[in-house]
Amino acid sequence: MSHRSRETLKMVTAEIFSEFQKYLDEDQDRREEIRQATRDLEQTAREILITVQAVHQKDGLLNLQPLCGEVNAKFKTVQEKFKALADKIPQGQYYRFHDHWRFVVQRLSFLASFVIYLSAEKLASREEVANSLGVELLRENGFHIDLDDYLMGLLQMASELVRIPFRAVNSVTAGQYDRPLKISQFLAELDAGFRLLNLKNDSLRKRFDGLKYDIKKVEEVVYDLSIRNLVSSTTSKGLETEASQSSPVQAGLRHKRLTITQEVAPPRVTCSINYRCDINCLMVFNMAIRSKIAC
Structure with a gap:
């Protein structure tokens, strides 16, 4: 192979891998933006959880409607933050980044289901939870609530419900x-x-x-x-x-x-x-x- 051929090969290789590096940098930046948006959601979820814990305090069961109203107001913030998160996800790549927000969606699904039970004493449907979170129900419509995340939220809600009768003094x-x-x-x-x-x-x-x-x-x-x-x-x-x-x-x-x-x-x-x-x-x-x- 001549000297000119070797130089040409190096230039082509460098050009190819520079494109790879550009893609990796953009992907890393996008993941960092998603992590930041997820951390904001986690902070809001913690605030809602602290508010919900009031049901286990003295006279908490006597003030369910004001409590549920306060929590539902906080879910307005959740809806805004989910909209900001959805804007950062490329079209058709929901499950590629799903691990970043899986656990916070499960926790928020649990909180939404718990509040719906406290206010109406019924099982929250997947559609009701999706509306509370401000996300889509079906996968083809974009950023949605995954079925496994919804079911996991229901099981977490069951564990939280146990605390009400278990602390029978309430x-x-x-x-x-x-x-x-x-x-x-x-x-x-x-x-x-x-x-x-x-x-x-x-x-x-x-x-x-x-x-x-x-x-x-x-x-x-x-x-x-x-x-x-x-x-x-x-x-x-x-x-x-x-x-x-x-x-x-x-x-x-x-x-x-x-x-x-x-x-x-x-x-x-x-x-x-x-x-x-x-x-x-x-x-x-x-x-x-x-x-x-x-x-």
């Missing part, structure tokens, strides 16, 4: 003894819905596997309230009827749990030193309940 203070029953029914229906999905062995499946522990925690509170006669039979029958209309399988299981609870419920005894005895009795009766359900 429900007792508000006089809302039926709230643990409603949450228990809601989580049971959510669990039944997820069982219809053929989930792969990924992070979503592992998160779903933890749902049964959340349900168990709520059921322990329900058993406690039932044993202590803090839940009226009218409330239990009303929830049972509502469950039978939506899911016969779940209604049957619920009827079995309520029947067994009534069978093993002990008479209420009043004494000055009975607190520790109540705790021990509750453990024994919970074991009896589980053994009967297993049969």
